[in-house]
Amino acid sequence: MRNSLSKFGQAIKLPGLSFALAFTLTGFIIAFSDSKVLSKIGSPLEFIKSAGATAGNAYLALFQGSIFDINLTKGHNFFQGFYPLSETIVIATPLILTGLSVALAFKSGLFNIGAQGQFIFGAIGASYVGFHFQLPIVIHVIAAALAGMALASIWGGAVGLLKAKTGAHEVILTIMMNYIAGYFILWILKTSQFLRPGRIDPIAPEVNQSARLPLLAGANLRIHAGIFIALVAALFVWWLLTKTTIGYKFRAVGANGQAAKTAGISVPFVLTATMAICGALAGLGGAVQVLGSEHALNADIAGSFGFDAITVALLGRAQPLGTVFAALLFGALHAGGRTMQSNTGVPLDIVLVTQALIVLFIAAPTFVRFIFKLKKMSSSAGLTSKGWNG
C-alpha cells in the first residue's frame, strides 16, 4: 500500500509542480499586465500589495467560476452554489473521452492528433440517430452513442490501416483528416437531411428527449450522466491496457515495436485496432457532447476538445486516471476563466497562457527538476520523444 502510494506521489510530482509553477508565473503576468498595478511601480510596497491583490482577485474569480460561488446561493438553495463545479464537469466530460483517445494511442506509440475529427464524426452519428429516429427511452441514447462511436471508429481506424499498409505517418494523416472532418460537418449541416427546418445557419434539429442523457442535479445545473460514461470509459481503458492480451500487444508495440514484431505480434493489427478504439473514444466524446449538453449538432460542436485532448493526455502522463484529473483541471480552467473575465476583467486568454505554461513545463521536466532541485525521476519520461519516428 505504501509502495503504491509513493508510486502515486512520484507520478503526480512533475505534473503537480509544473502546475504550481505555471500558476505562479501566470500570477505575475496578470499583475504586470494590469495598468493600475503598473502605475504604482514607483513605490515598491504599494506595488507589491496591488500586484498581490490583482492576482489574488483573479484567482478567486477563477475558483468562483469553477468550483463554488457563495453568491449564487442567494435566493436559491445552497446547492446552486455548486453551479460552477457543474460547469467544470460538463466541460471536462468530453475532454476526458478525447483525452483517453490520445492517451491510449500514446501507449501504442502513436501520436493521435485526430481526436478533433473523430469527435466530429461521433457528434454527427449521435445527432442523426438522435433526431431522425423514434426509439424507446434508454435504448435511444445507447443507439445514438453507438452510432457516433461506430462512425468515429471507422474514421480513426482508417488512419491505423493506412499507416499499417502504406507507412504514412499518423500525425500527418490525422491532421489532414481533421481538416476533412471540419469541412465535412460544415457541408453536411447544409444538406436537407441535417439542416433544421426554418433555419439557414448551420445547425441540426435538436435530438429527441428520449435520446438525451439525463441531468444529474435538476434543471438548474447542466451536469449530466455523461460524466459517468466518461469515468467508465477511463476504467475500460485501464482494464484494456493492464489486464488484456490486446492491451499487452498495444503496450509491447508502443514500447518496442521491433521486438514485438520479432516475437510474432502483428503490428498492422495493433495499429488498426488502436486507432479504431481511439476513434470510438473520441467519438463517444462527440456523442456525449450532443446528447448531454448541446442537444443539437452545430458547426462549432467540437470547439477545441480534440486539441486540448493532447494537452490533457500529456498532463495525465497518458494514464487513464491521470487523464481524468487533467481533464477536470482543464474543465475548471475553462469554466473559471469566463468568470475571471467577467468579474475582474482579466482576459480569458490568460487561461490559455496558463495551459500553455503547464504543458511547457511538463515537456521540459529537466527545467522543473532544476527549479525544485529534484533528483532524476524514474517515471515514464520521454512520452513524446518518439512521436515523430512512429
Add this chain to the structure above:
Amino acid sequence: MSLELRGITKTFGSFTANDEINLRVETGQIHAILGENGAGKSTLMNIVYGLLKADSGEIFVDEKVIDISDPSDALRAGIGMVHQHFMLIPVFTVAENIVLGHEKTGKFGALDIETARSAIREVSKDFGFEVDPDAIVETLPVGIQQKVEIIRALIYEAKVLILDEPTAVLTPQETDELLKTMRELKAKGTSIIFITHKLREVREVADQITIIRRGKVVGAVSPQTSEGELASLMVGRTVDLAPEKHKHKIGEPILVAKDLTVRNALGAAVVKKVNFHVNAGEVLAVAGVQGNGQSELARALINLEDHVEGSILLGGNEIRGKSIYDSLHAGIAFIPESRELDGLVGSFSIAENLILDLHDQTPYAKGITLSAGVVLAEAEKKVKEFDIRLQSVSDAVSTLSGGNKQKVVIARELSRPVKVLVASQPTRGLDVGSIEFVHERVLAERDAGRGVILFSTELDEVMALADRIAVMYRGEILDIVDSNVTREELGLLMAGVASKKASV
C-alpha cells in the same frame, strides 16, 4: 611517457565501480586490461580520459601528479582514446573529422583543412596506413575508420593511447592489422592501454596484463599465462573455454533453404540464391565478416524480411511467406542479433518479456484477459531453470545485465516446441560466464535432436560449436566446410577467397 594510477576509487550510489585500483603503464608498453563486461574497465578509462571524476586516487604522468577534469586536460597531458563506438561524423571527410573541435581558421575565417591534410599524410606514411584525407568517413570500412581515430589521437600528440575494445568490430584480418599497428606504435615509443575481453589477442600482443573483476585488480600477469588461467581470473572460477561436444548421431535434414534470395527495400539482393540445410542434431554455423548478408538471412528464416524469394522447408513444409507468428509457432526459436532492439521490450518486466510470443495462449490468457498469476509463476520457473540473476521478475528487463537479458530471450524462445534454433550473434557483447552458458545451451539443443543454425562472426565460437560451417561473402554462401577446417582457411573464405579443398 609512463602513466600510473594510484588508489583510484569510484562509486555510483552504493555500487563501487572501481575500488582502489593501482596500475602502471611504462613507456612503450602495451598494457592490456582484461575483464568481463561490468568489471569496471570502461569506468576506469573514462576517469583517465576525464569523462568521469574519481572519488579518490591520483593519476601520475611521468611521475608527476596531474589533474584531469575533462578530455581536453587528458589530451594536453598526452592521453588519447579510441572509443569502442567511433566518435566520427559519417558525412564528413577524414580531414574534417580530424580538425573537429580543434578547427583553425585562415584568411577571412576560412577553415584551414590543408594543415590537417598534410598531417594525416605524414602520420599515414609513418605507420604505413592507407588513409585518404578526403574520403568521406561513412564510405570507409570499419577498420579504416578506426585508423582515422588512431590518426586523430596521434596528430594531437597522444603518448598514451587508450583503445577501448578495438577489435569488437573488426574482421580477423583487420584485427591482425590492428595488432601490427599496435606493435609499430609501441616501437615508436607510444604506450598503449588495450581494453578487451578477448584472451587470444591479449596473449599475442600485450607486454603486461592487468585483470579487473568487480572493480578490483585481481591479477597482474605476464602474457605467457594460459588462456584458461586468464579466463578463470576474469570470472573468478574455472571456466570451460572449449565446451565438450559429444559425438552423436546426426539426423535427417530438418530445415532446407532452396535458392533463397533476400532483397532490401531498394530491391538490391543482399542474400543471393543461397542453398543450405541443417540436420536434426546438428549445428550449422554461418560464418562471415559482418555485413555480408548473414543478418538478413537469419531474419528471412522467420519471415521478418519483406522481400524474399525461394523456399524454406521446415520439416518438409513450406514456411516462406507465412507470418512471423506462424513461422515461430511452426517450430523455430529465434535469438535475434540485437537483444535490446529486437529481443526485448526494455520497459516491460522480465515476466512480461518471457511471454512476448505466448501471451495470448493458454495458460497465460483466458479469453482476452491475461492471467497475471500464471504469468508470474511461469516466470519464476523459467528464472530458476535458466539461472537468470535478478531481484524480482516484476522489475523492468532493462535493469538486467547483458548476459541475463540474453538468458531471458533464450528462455522465452525455448519455451515453445522447437525444431530448429536460429541464433544470430548470440554471444555478442556477453561476458565469459554468459558465453559459456549460451554455448552449453546451444549444444544441449543439438544433443536433444534439434537443428541449430548459428550465425556468428566470432571464429572461436564457430570452430568450437559447429558441425559444419557455411561461409557467407557478399550475400552468397561461398562454401560449406567441415568443422575440422583451419582458422587460416576459414579466414580466407571470409575474405572471399573460395577454397577447393575441405568442401563437404
